[in-house]
Amino acid sequence: MAGDTDVNDVARDEWKAETTTFRRVRSVIKTTYDGATAGEVAERALVSETTARTHLEDLAETGFVETVSDRGATRYRRSTESLVLEQAQDMLENADAATLLTKVAEMQNEIDSYREETGVDEPEDISWKEADIDAERVRQWQTTRRNLGFAKVALALDQAADAVQGPNAV
Numbered sequence: 001m002a003g004d005t006d007v008n009d010v011a012r013d014e015w016k017a018e019t020t021t022f023r024r025v026r027s028v029i030k031t032t033y034d035g036a037t038a039g040e041v042a043e044r045a046l047v048s049e050t051t052a053r054t055h056l057e058d059l060a061e062t063g064f065v066e067t068v069s070d071r072g073a074t075r076y077r078r079s080t081e082s083l084v085l086e087q088a089q090d091m092l093e094n095a096d097a098a099t100l101l102t103k104v105a106e107m108q109n110e111i112d113s114y115r116e117e118t119g120v121d122e123p124e125d126i127s128w129k130e131a132d133i134d135a136e137r138v139r140q141w142q143t144t145r146r147n148l149g150f151a152k153v154a155l156a157l158d159q160a161a162d163a164v165q166g167p168n169a170v
Contacts, residue, residue, distance in 0.1 A: 012046060021047045025055040026064070035068055035075030088154035097158050100151050107148040114141040 015024065024045040032041070042052035056076045059065040066079040091100060118133055120126055123141040126133060 016046045021045070021051050022055050022058075025052050026059060029056065029059060029065055029076060029078060032077050035070065035077040037073055037075055041076060084150065084153055085157075087150040088157050091151060091154040092158055097155060100155050100158075104148060104151050104155065107144050107151065110144050111141065111148065114144075 019027070024047060025041060028041050028045045029036075036044075038053040038056055039049045041056060042049040045052055047055075056065055060067055060076070063079055064082045065076050068075050068077065095103070114123070114137075115121055118126055123138045123145070126138060
């Protein structure tokens, strides 16, 4: 139909007009876990490849992005450290330290029950031929273990912030 505007085109145009090139590159790489070339990031971020590469290198220097070599090409992906810190900070924004301590104890008890049920220490140690546990239960165990790690990091960040701010901080 003549005169119809593609909603996606409008959204891209607005995103481009309302954000800096750096923010667009950061936004794209924030959800890039398997890695992407500077050209792929550039296309999604609506910037030139040179601009994308410059911002990606800056993000790599800060630890937000890590680089991997893949058949001669440099690929960029979100660093594990930045993901862990983001998850931990989200937890701290939504729960105080006392609540997190309670949740850590609950998750540790849940993991202990998985270990008791299966007779192995880690979900990856389960022998599927011998195990009487379904795949969904294993995924729950893995998720609980991951969340326990995030919660422990959140508590450590909380303690570190208290140490840095000191007893006389306002």
